Amino acid sequence: xxxxxxxxxxxxxxxxxxxxxxxxxxxxxxxxxxxxxxxxxxxxxxxxxxxxxxxxxxxxxxxxxxxxxxxxxxxxxxxxxxxxxxxxxxxxxxxxxxxxxxxxxxxxxxxxxxxxxxxxxxxxxxxxxxxxxxxxxxxxxxxxxxxxxxxxxxxxxxxxxxxxxxxxxxxxxxxxxxxxxxxxxxxxxxxxxxxxxxxxxxxxxxxxxxxxxxxxxxxxxxxxxxxxxxxxxxxxxxxxxxxxxxxxxxxxxxxxxxxxxxxxxxxxxxxxxxxxxxxxxxxxxxxxxxxxxxxxxxxxxxxxxx
Amino acid sequence: xxxxxxxxxxxxxxxxxxxxxxxxxxxxxxxxxxxxxxxxxxxxxxxxxxxxxxxxxxxxxxxxxxxxxxxxxxxxxxxxxxxxxxxxxxxxxxxxxxxxxxxxxxxxxxxxxxxxxxxxxxxxxxxxxxxxxxxxxxxxxxxxxxxxxxxxxxxxxxxxxxxxxxxxxxxxxxxxxxxxxxxxxxxxxxxxxxxxxxxxxxxxxxxxxxxxxxxxxxxxxxxxxxxxxxxxxxxxxxxxxxxxxxxxxxxxxxxxxxxxxxxxxxxxxxxxxxxxxxxx
Numbered sequence: 001x002x003x004x005x006x007x008x009x010x011x012x013x014x015x016x017x018x019x020x021x022x023x024x025x026x027x028x029x030x031x032x033x034x035x036x037x038x039x040x041x042x043x044x045x046x047x048x049x050x051x052x053x054x055x056x057x058x059x060x061x062x063x064x065x066x067x068x069x070x071x072x073x074x075x076x077x078x079x080x081x082x083x084x085x086x087x088x089x090x091x092x093x094x095x096x097x098x099x100x101x102x103x104x105x106x107x108x109x110x111x112x113x114x115x116x117x118x119x120x121x122x123x124x125x126x127x128x129x130x131x132x133x134x135x136x137x138x139x140x141x142x143x144x145x146x147x148x149x150x151x152x153x154x155x156x157x158x159x160x161x162x163x164x165x166x167x168x169x170x171x172x173x174x175x176x177x178x179x180x181x182x183x184x185x186x187x188x189x190x191x192x193x194x195x196x197x198x199x200x201x202x203x204x205x206x207x208x209x210x211x212x213x214x215x216x217x218x219x220x221x222x223x224x225x226x227x228x229x230x231x232x233x234x235x236x237x238x239x240x241x242x243x244x245x246x247x248x249x250x251x252x253x254x255x256x257x258x259x260x261x262x263x264x265x266x267x268x269x270x271x272x273x274x275x276x277x278x279x280x281x282x283x284x285x286x287x288x289x290x291x292x293x294x295x296x297x298x299x300x301x302x303x304x305x306x
Numbered sequence: 307x308x309x310x311x312x313x314x315x316x317x318x319x320x321x322x323x324x325x326x327x328x329x330x331x332x333x334x335x336x337x338x339x340x341x342x343x344x345x346x347x348x349x350x351x352x353x354x355x356x357x358x359x360x361x362x363x364x365x366x367x368x369x370x371x372x373x374x375x376x377x378x379x380x381x382x383x384x385x386x387x388x389x390x391x392x393x394x395x396x397x398x399x400x401x402x403x404x405x406x407x408x409x410x411x412x413x414x415x416x417x418x419x420x421x422x423x424x425x426x427x428x429x430x431x432x433x434x435x436x437x438x439x440x441x442x443x444x445x446x447x448x449x450x451x452x453x454x455x456x457x458x459x460x461x462x463x464x465x466x467x468x469x470x471x472x473x474x475x476x477x478x479x480x481x482x483x484x485x486x487x488x489x490x491x492x493x494x495x496x497x498x499x500x501x502x503x504x505x506x507x508x509x510x511x512x513x514x515x516x517x518x519x520x521x522x523x524x525x526x527x528x529x530x531x532x533x534x535x536x537x538x539x540x541x542x543x544x545x546x547x548x549x550x551x552x553x554x555x556x557x558x559x560x561x562x563x564x565x566x567x568x569x570x571x572x573x574x575x576x577x578x579x580x581x582x583x584x585x586x
Contacts, residue, residue: 067440
């Protein structure tokens with residue numbers, strides 16, 4: 001994901017001199033290193049100083065530039081939280097805050113590096129759009145949208161590296177604020193976003209094995225949420241499943257249940273989120289998702305598909 | 307840049323006129339204090355001369371009258387002085403100020419971005435210098451000669467974020483960034499130099515961060531103008547401006563309660579009397 005972001009940003013940055021990237025002591029991946037080499041004044045490293053990283057992007061946007069702040073998700077959003085809220089969101093400036101390693105991607109680094117509440121917290125701030133692409137193709141589409149948009153601040157939540165491309169074959173294009181069907185199916189609809197999407201595909205296979213056809217939908221834009229599209233799904237399917245890499249409070253799961261009530265939906269709803277807990281598990285990203293109760297085998301059992 | 311400085315030098319400061327203006331601003335703020343329950347009166351009085359010398363002397367204007375240079379009030383609670391100057395300059399209207407802190411108005415106790423004349427939303431301390439640093443860097447990238455002036459409270463220098471900005475502005479050699487510290491020595495609670503003795507002196511701290519810094523009388527406009535005009539350059543400049551919180555009204559000076567309180571009728575009359583009798 002970060003390489004696709006870097007490639008896309010580099011390509012667009014060559015054409016638009018307003019594009020800048022402000023990082024806080026993070027080594028520039030792939031093409032961002034090329035961007036730095038070719039446009040050294042448009043690449044700024046504030047060092048281990050995230051408050052000035054965000055503050056500077058606000059000032060730069062006020063004077064006509066289009067800056068991206070870029071660092072590990074916890075340090076992009078949590079450490080400089082009030083700068084994100086006041087400088088970017090209150091003033092409604094077109095700045096993109098890129099959080100690398102959203103959720104529990106940095107699985108060996110412990111909870112100091114886990115942005116397990118990032119989507120919930122970002123979604124709570126007025127004016128802030130929240131985008132969490134599920135694969136490199138969605139990263140590219142989202143990055144193009146962030147560069148072109150003028151409406152306000154965005155939190156762009158990325159994984160890290162090596163995510164499979166899951167949406168290439170999707171019939172729907174990526175459209176900001178619109179949910180996106182990645183796979184057709186009539187009996188069950190699985191809603192997900194971000195790198196955990198690959199588990200949604202694994203679950204769909206299990207449903208198929210039990211004779212149920214499962215659709216998969218990418219909720220890449222968490223804010224504004226496609227309430228209309230979700231209401232249709234909640235009214236159109238007998239069974240809706242949410243799988244996400246976010247703490248439960250303020251999660252998509254919570255919002256889907258709220259929408260189901262508003263829409264008068266009668267479908268079965270199963271939701272699977274990270275636990276509301278700091279988990280002292282050090283292993284691969286898959287290991288820590290399993291430790292949060294999101295293992296495919298466990299989900300299969302909880303869905304009665306064994 | 308040289309031509310700019312020469313132009314400004316030709317517009318020499320009329321000290322007597324500045325003194326009259328500042329008495330008028332204080333009077334106007336005192337009047338507004340009778341319209342609303344509370345306002346930050348003493349923090350506005352401590353940076354009255356700082357704000358006046360910026361708007362009426364240092365900041366350059368385009369031929370259409372709009373300011374070319376940028377004024378960013380980082381100590382958002384000092385905005386009353388900015389509002390009354392913007393009113394005098396026709397950027398804000400009398401009705402804007404009459405509706406200060408009223409539901410039909412657009413001016414609150416902290417300035418909002420996109421209100422005419424306001425460069426950034428501030429109020430939470432420790433944000434302004436970071437945004438000013440980004441603004442100054444953007445002007446460098448655009449190769450413009452715009453100067454970014456930022457007024458901070460001394461209390462804001464207790465925020466770590468201010469020192470992150472101090473570090474970056476010097477790293478980026480932002481000689482187009484000029485910061486004024488309103489060094490009135492009072493936080494909301496007490497005299498700062500009593501509670502945080504080890505924090506002083508301030509000039510060497512700024513210098514060690516790579517800034518040019520000078521300590522000066524923040525009620526002496528010609529001294530402040532001269533300090534800006536005679537800067538060595540090549541790096542950002544900080545003026546540590548010694549000021550008196552509540553300056554101009556004897557019972558408000560250095561009395562913490564006036565950080566956020568409106569005078570009652572009797573106090574208002576006494577304030578008016580003191581301003582009327584102040585030497586020109």
